[in-house]
Amino acid sequence: MATNRYAHIADDIRRQITTGSLSAGDQLPSEAVLARQYSASHVTVREAIQALENEGLILRKHGRGNFVRHTFGRIAYFADYASADTWAADNIAVDVSVRSGEVESGPRLASLLGLPMKTLLTEYVYLGHHRGSPCTLARVYVPCDVAKLDVPLTSPTTPFGEDIRVRLAEVGIEVTRTVSRVTSRLPGAEEAWALRIGTGTAVLTIERRSWDASGRVVEAALLVLPGHSSEAIYESPAPAARGLEATA
Structure with a gap:
């Protein structure tokens, strides 16, 4: 279990992506919904999303939300x-x-x-x-x-x-x-x-x-x-x- 709260949230969303619960192109719940779901602050949720974006798993679309990125070979x-x-x-x-x-x-x-x-x-x-x-x-x-x-x-x-x-x-x-x-x-x-x-x-x-x-x-x-x-x-x-x- 991740000790940092944002890392725990990132781990759970990453698991949903890798197991197929979240598919490429799916939109993530809003930060407000995720904050309630994980009993975390908006700042903590934002840090988790940032970590997933840095890994290439999440694509931010300004004004539209966060989506699971289409992954591809090297x-x-x-x-x-x-x-x-x-x-x-x-x-x-x-x-x-x-x-x-x-x-x-x-x-x-x-x-x-x-x-x-x-x-x-x-x-x-x-x-x-x-x-x-x-x-x-x-x-x-x-x-x-x-x-x-x-x-x-x-x-x-x-x-x-x-x-x-x-x-x-x-x-x-x-x-x-x-x-x-x-x-x-x-x-x-x-x-x-x-x-x-x-x-x-x-x-x-x-x-x-x-x-x-x-x-x-x-x-x-x-x-x-x-x-x-x-x-x-x-x-x-x-x-x-x-x-x-x-x-x-």
Whole structure:
């Protein structure tokens, strides 16, 4: 038995979800009803809901209430720029929408792209959904003086903006090297809102940069995935065995 009152409430609701008493898409009783049901304060109930939201079990819909989130297999990011298969999902369909616009580079983007402050960039924002729940967020940046790309607003090849590099190649800009840097942290308020997760949910963040043959950064991406449903996979070819011969 959990010693903390909010943990006991979270344990009971978690049990109802895992046993199927509460199904994906079901709405939880209001906080007032839960407070009466568990003889607890509204603050304690809110803490329990927050804990379940951070675990990816509850989806808050502002103005509508709390719902059991549709769970899904892990979404994998393959950090192999030479491969066309840069992502995979365990038996789920991810619908991706894209919006784009021009922005000026602030300190972080200027450093990432190796450009002066206030350089004009095109920002492509990819948001992936599974059954209406956001599950991936990617922001991809291309300097405007590098290329102007025609990117479709729906049904891109991946939720991580990999089609940007394909379209760069189509206009004669070949990516010769890509580096991905993976970290984990808590989400910012804007990221938590976009992914409909709690601010206490750990996220996996991937910072990706791509260079052309001249050493110019032609694309940079900032990817954010909920930590409870994502992973990054690195794969390298085995080193060639040189100068070694089998002996009898």
